[in-house]
Amino acid sequence: MIYPLxxxxxxxxxxxxxxxxITVAxxxxxxxxxPMCYISVRPERHSYDIIKKNMEFVINLTTKDMAFPTDWCGVRSGRNYSKFEEMKLTPGRCTIVSAPLIEESPLCIECRVKEIVSLGSHDMFIADVVNVRADDRNLNPETGKFELAEANPLVYVHGGYYDLGEKIGKFGWSVEKKK
Structure with a gap:
């Protein structure tokens, strides 16, 4: 498979x-x-029916500091736990969708489902991005752009969580002309 995710x-x-x-990789x-995103979810997951019924969700990027709740929310079912309460995460109001965002997340992507594709073990929810909320602390003051690396994003490699480590280069650096 292709990693990291x-x-x-x-x-x-x-x-x-x-x-x-629900934790999703x-x-x-x-x-x-x-702008469009996707998530793939197993139909037997508790969140699957909620997303299918409401046709919306929020993708909340996670950070190194959010590793424990990220793992916990992936191995515990919402049928048995109130995950916001158990993990002391704060549900926030979105601008467009009714689903909550997670206040602790540095970047929250509001999504409205456009299509559901049955693939096998997972169904893919293809969604329009209808709004994005970025934490001001991760915005570049000069450009106004979100600085993902500054947020210490969490990635998944089959069976483990990692941070990104050091930056090696930027897009196009291999072909830049030397000054």
Missing amino acids: PAVLVSCGKDESEYNI WTGTICTNP
Whole structure:
């Protein structure tokens, strides 16, 4: 398989009684314009029915500091636990979707499901990105762009969680002309 993968917390539910969090590694960007993301979830997961019913969710990027709740939310079921409460995570109000965002996340991506594709063990929820909220502490003051590396993102490599480590180069550095 292809690794590393982002380890994200996906939040879902239209009201507090239904709020849940699921850890997802099968996720990514699938289109820039229009902006679209996907998550792949097993149909037997508690969050699956919530997402399918409401047709929306939030992808919350995780950090090194969020490693414990990221793992815990992936091995415990929302059928048995209130994950926000158990992990002391703060549900926040989104701008467009009804699902909660996770206040502790440096980047929250509000998604509205466009299509569900049955693939086998997982179904892929293809979604339009309808809003993005970035923590001001991770915005470059000069460019206003989100600085992902500064947020210490958490990634997953089959069976383990890692931070990214040091930057080796930037896109295009291999072909830049020397000054």
